[in-house]
Amino acid sequence: MTYPQEKVAPDLQAQLAAMGPTQYLPLRHLTSVTLTAPDEHLIATSDVLVLTSPFALTVYLGHLRNLAPQATVAVLSQKMATKLTNAGVQRLVVAPQENQASLQRVLQDYPGGTIMTWLRGNLTVAHAMDQLPKLQMVQVYQNTWSKAQTQLVADQLAAPITRILVTSPASFQRLQQVIQLVPAKFGQITYYVLGKSTLEIIRDTHQSVIGPTQMKAVLRQMLQKMCRDEAESR
Numbered sequence: 001m002t003y004p005q006e007k008v009a010p011d012l013q014a015q016l017a018a019m020g021p022t023q024y025l026p027l028r029h030l031t032s033v034t035l036t037a038p039d040e041h042l043i044a045t046s047d048v049l050v051l052t053s054p055f056a057l058t059v060y061l062g063h064l065r066n067l068a069p070q071a072t073v074a075v076l077s078q079k080m081a082t083k084l085t086n087a088g089v090q091r092l093v094v095a096p097q098e099n100q101a102s103l104q105r106v107l108q109d110y111p112g113g114t115i116m117t118w119l120r121g122n123l124t125v126a127h128a129m130d131q132l133p134k135l136q137m138v139q140v141y142q143n144t145w146s147k148a149q150t151q152l153v154a155d156q157l158a159a160p161i162t163r164i165l166v167t168s169p170a171s172f173q174r175l176q177q178v179i180q181l182v183p184a185k186f187g188q189i190t191y192y193v194l195g196k197s198t199l200e201i202i203r204d205t206h207q208s209v210i211g212p213t214q215m216k217a218v219l220r221q222m223l224q225k226m227c228r229d230e231a232e233s234r
Contacts, residue, residue, distance in 0.1 A: 001024055001025070001165035002166050003026060004024060007054070008223070009220070027145060028170065028171065029143070029145060031142050032062070032063060033139060042138060043071075043119070045115060046115045046136070047070075048074055048115070048116040049117055050118040050119065052076050052103070052124065057083060057084070059119065061087050065089065070091075071091065072092065073091060075093070077098045078216075093106060097214075097215035097216060098215045117137070118135055119138055120137060120139060122143055125169060153178050154185075159184065160185065161185055161187065161189070162186075164189055164191050165226060167193075168198060169201050190209070191210070192209075192211075192222045194218045196211070
């Protein structure tokens with residue numbers, strides 16, 4: 001799966017291990033970026049800060065929260081909200097469902113003069129947030145990957161691989177580069193995804209892909225679905 005092992009709950013790791021060897025390969029290198037003075041000013045004067053990725057949340061807690069202590073923080077999931085609450089952040093808005101469209105519908109009801117800033121990465125896809133006409137955007141982290149890292153992943157893969165959880169369009173594209181290097185390590189693949197954008201990209205390639213039926217606890221939902229499908233196939 002293109003997801004860090006340490007971010008998968010122990011009970012889910014155990015379920016996956018019971019099905020067979022599981023390989024955790026995030027296919028990304030995430031680093032915070034140095035903000036410009038205008039970006040810092042924009043964050044400092046914002047009424048709402050929008051976070052749609054776990055790493056943006058990490059950057060916010062580590063570097064940015066003191067810039068805008070007055071701001072409400074809007075997030076995609078209860079898991080993200082819990083992390084913020086545990087860190088002492090009190091002004092929170094949580095999307096009813098774990099997707100941008102759900103959060104966008106909540107935020108569009110704010111008064112017209114509300115200053116909203118989306119803290120995002122260089123590869124973040126705007127599925128629905130760009131429908132907020134006054135939403136400002138600040139890049140707070142960089143998502144990179146190299147040919148050398150692709151080769152390293154290809155070399156360490158254990159075959160055969162038939163079920164893959166893909167967490168973003170960028171991860172899917174990087175995975176295709178790995179598959180081109182070692183196609184013999186992959187069988188007939190079924191992909192499992194967490195959201196609409198990755199689902200649509202894989203469908204466009206005419207490959208088998210399964211997405212969540214409910215937009216809550218999507219990571220748990222899809223990992224359990226992957227385990228059930230594997231058990232039923234035996």
